[in-house]
Amino acid sequence: DGGITQSPKYLFRKEGQNVTLSCEQNLNHDAMYWYRQDPGQGLRLIYYSQIVNDFQKGDIAEGYSVSREKKESFPLTVTSAQKNPTAFYLCAIGTGGNTIYFGEGSWLTVV
């Protein structure tokens, strides 16, 4: 089975902890993205990467970090500096023609 795989589906974070969300793709696309979704709101871009070993901040990068050491992987770390991390996180890949496709998402809850 191919596509975009996010894990875990559900994650709980204690105050002061860093947590990492995984995003893997086997579709051989260069561009990958992380979006955040809050209830009743649209999606906001956290980070994006257009090529291995390079990534750029999106609109709400504060409190997050990423790496892009391999083409197929783009993990997102939610650091303790992110004061309101409870949200639904969506990884996506970019294809030609400005079209992006999303993974199934990961729910992060602070406990």
Next chain:
Amino acid sequence: GNSVTQMEGPVTLSEEAFLTINCTYTATGYPSLFWYVQYPGEGLQLLLKATKADDKGSNKGFEATYRKETTSFHLEKGSVQVSDSAVYFCALSDLSSSNTGKLIFGQGTTLQVKP
């Protein structure tokens, strides 16, 4: 800056009713326009897209026409089903960014279809 505005939800319809979800945008240049659908607890799925003025995107009975003169991309379906109940997002490609693929989303419109 670029932005997308969708009609307020929730929208509640009976099965087989006609659906319209309004979407208007503000953008410089000629962005591509998209509709995504999100079922409960899932990621977003691309429903349809249009890349230039007067293009009509269509999929699964849904349609939307890129209207540059009214800066709109309204989503329509002639006869909705209970299985169409979901949240629908309108989006545009941000041409102001060097990053192709960055999208700007509306806030989403919840559709509930009753039997």
